[in-house]
Amino acid sequence: MASQEIENLASALARLPGLGPRSARRAVLWLVKHRETALDQVLDALSTVKEKLVECDTCGNVDTQNPCTICADPRRDAKSICVVEDVADLWALDRARLFTGTFHVLGGRLSALDGVRPEDLAIDSLLGRVEAGRVDEVVLAMNATLEGQTTAHYIAERLEGHPVRITQLAHGLPVGGELDYLDEGTLAQALRARRPLG
Ligand SMILES: [Zn+2]
Numbered sequence: 001m002a003s004q005e006i007e008n009l010a011s012a013l014a015r016l017p018g019l020g021p022r023s024a025r026r027a028v029l030w031l032v033k034h035r036e037t038a039l040d041q042v043l044d045a046l047s048t049v050k051e052k053l054v055e056c057d058t059c060g061n062v063d064t065q066n067p068c069t070i071c072a073d074p075r076r077d078a079k080s081i082c083v084v085e086d087v088a089d090l091w092a093l094d095r096a097r098l099f100t101g102t103f104h105v106l107g108g109r110l111s112a113l114d115g116v117r118p119e120d121l122a123i124d125s126l127l128g129r130v131e132a133g134r135v136d137e138v139v140l141a142m143n144a145t146l147e148g149q150t151t152a153h154y155i156a157e158r159l160e161g162h163p164v165r166i167t168q169l170a171h172g173l174p175v176g177g178e179l180d181y182l183d184e185g186t187l188a189q190a191l192r193a194r195r196p197l198g
Pocket residue numbers: 056057058059060061067068069070071072
């Protein structure tokens with residue numbers, strides 16, 4: 001039986017997605033074993049993130065600066081906005097390194113079941129960006145779930161009348177597939193083959 005302190009750490013870690021009580025305990029054991037070399041590094045990284053983490057006012061990305069690294073990068077094409085459900089999707093697409101525009105994080109997807117309404121998502125701010133800037137293209141990169149597609153169509157409707165090209169990630173994405181779980185090649189292919197929303 002481990003001490004209460006170690007138990008507390010294990011149960012805190014067990015709440016992380018992808019972990020669980022067993023993996024959390026294994027992670028704690030590993031940290032205990034490597035306390036001289038790894039523990040400080042983990043602590044430093046955690047406290048830096050805790051101190052510096054901010055949400056980007058423009059796109060909703062989570063970063064250590066606002067505007068975020070992507071929005072602040074002059075090499076990025078601000079005329080092209082890729083709309084995603086969550087920050088994890090933004091990071092996944094950015095890892096694929098094919099999209100050179102900017103992003104917009106909705107903060108979820110429309111869901112009657114979960115009571116998520118349009119006003120709960122960052123849709124107005126997306127329209128604001130489209131209206132304010134010289135945006136040519138909005139890429140709707142919602143997940144291939146029913147709710148993701150409902151959200152994509154809703155946004156397309158809201159963008160009607162604006163002089164922008166509205167495209168969608170190519171199909172071939174697994175149905176119900178969360179972008180975050182796809183490998184970079186698949187994501188890059190879906191982006192490259194993006195097509196007008198129909
Ligand atoms: Zn940003």
